[in-house]
Amino acid sequence: MQYRDEPAAMTGAQAVAGLLGDTPQRDYTEKLRLFNAFARPELREAIDALAVGAGERVLDAGCGTGEAVGWFHESARNRALVVGMDLAAAHVRIARRSAPTQAPILQADMLRPPLADGSFDVVWAVNSINHLHDPVAGVRVLSKLLRPGGRLVVGQSSLLPDMYFAWDARLEQRVNDAVRAYYRERYGRSEHEFTAVRALVGWLQASGLPQVAVRTRMIERTQPLAEADERYLRDAIFRGTWGERLRPYLHPGDFDTLARLCDPDDARYALRRPDFHFLQSLTMAVATKA
Ligand SMILES: C[S@@+](CC[C@H](N)C(=O)[O-])C[C@H]1O[C@@H](n2cnc3c(N)ncnc32)[C@H](O)[C@@H]1O
Structure with missing residues (x-):
């Protein structure tokens, strides 16, 4: 060939x-x-x-x-x-x-x-x-x-909404919506185009x-997380996809809670919680x- x-x-x-x-x-x-x-x-x-x-x-x-x-x-x-x-x-x-x-x-x-x-x-x-x-x-x-x-x-x-926070479905929904709003704005696409995807x-x-x-x-993960799981969730999602870029799309209280859940130095860090349960299709x- x-x-x-x-x-x-x-x-x-x-x-x-x-x-x-x-x-x-x-x-x-x-x-x-x-x-x-x-x-x-x-x-x-x-x-x-x-x-x-x-x-x-x-x-x-x-x-x-x-x-x-x-x-x-x-x-x-x-x-x-x-x-x-x-x-x-x-x-x-x-x-x-x-x-x-x-x-x-x-x-x-x-x-x-x-x-x-x-x-x-x-x-x-x-x-x-x-x-x-x-x-x-x-x-x-x-x-x-x-x-x-x-x-x-x-x-x-x-294809299904990602599930990160088994203990807080409301925040999870807000964060998923904020990510979609960010992508809509960043790429100038309508919701219809993302639905068609x-x-x-x-x-x-x-x-x-x-x-x-x-x-x-x-793709389902609970504790104990493997190193590859923790690195992807922390570096690619918490820092790379979320972080400051979601601030404009969230209520200040929700942004603050999210920031703490995503911070390895905070006592509330999500990836140390024994009830952490992640699902992605x-x-x-x-x-x-x-
Ligand atoms: C989200 S990544 C997925 C990469 C890989 N399949 C994986 O699962 O890790 C999408 C990939 O498609 C590539 N891509 C986007 N448009 C393309 C095109 N028109 N022709 C070839 N590759 C393309 C990007 O450069 C990128 O590497």
């Missing part, structure tokens, strides 16, 4: 950022690494459930920092050909370092992949299709890369893939090409 990076497509993609702000220059490698270390058990289980066989060809579309590329290799006992593809130069750089050396990692726009039609048995796109302005167009392009009988796996975390099954059907099987796993829709 021949591959090439796509500098021409990169120039075009620079002009229009994706729905959630992705460009070839954008870099959120740290958040991706934290998430993959945290959700590794559930992601590995989803990959193993696909039972990729020897000699099969797998594409990870929007591979980020490349963890899933390595997991597909392990799952198929190094007998599958796994290719990673991502728009962002920084993500591709890290993926090339972390994925097995035999795995090609391409920098390309998944809407214009430098790959031949019909050349993959499995295309895996997790938390990436929802970054496109037109996810159905993305699904159509990716399904063309499949051979007949091949499988397209579209996955997304958090949730329709994995509908996107696959609209792309001419009627045979869809869907399964939602819960991870939905995978698998379509088989006729």
Whole structure:
């Protein structure tokens, strides 16, 4: 199989950022690494459930920092050909370092992949299709890369509201609303567009893939938290996603309570509570090409 990076497509993609702000220059490698270390058990289980066989060809579309590329290799006992593809130069750089050396990692726009039609048995796109302005167009392009009988796996975390504070459902709801308001404002999107982001099954059907099987796993964590869990929740969520940016969207009293729950130096730090119970959904829709 021949591959090439796509500098021409990169120039075009620079002009229009994706729905959630992705460009070839954008870099959120740290958040991706934290998430993959945290959700590794559930992601590995989803990959193993696909039972990729020897000699099969797998594409990870929007591979980020490349963890899933390595997991597909392990799952198929190094007998599958796994290719990673991502728009962002920084993500591709890290993926090339972390994925097995035999795995090609391409920098390309998944809407214009430098790959031949019909050349993959499995295309895996997790938390990436929802970054496109037109996810159905993305699904159509990716399904063309499949051979007949091949499988397209579209996955997304958090189709259900994340649950952080088992002891305070009201604050949890306020925080989830504040995050949505922040994203609406930051990306200038309407609530309708974010609602449409949730329709994995509908996107696959609209792309001419009627045979869809869907399964939602819960990423569920209680005490004792593993180090990867604590690092993701503290660094990627409490500091990276929440923090000061939520202040304008919360009542001052709620912001103060949240700040204390998120502060490892405060006696009320959420991740030390014995009743800490975290839930996040991870939905995978698998379509088989006729
Ligand atoms: C939320 S991350 C998910 C990464 C990875 N799949 C994972 O689960 O960790 C979304 C990824 O999609 C990539 N991406 C966004 N738009 C893209 C496009 N048009 N073509 C290729 N990759 C894209 C981003 O650069 C980013 O790495």
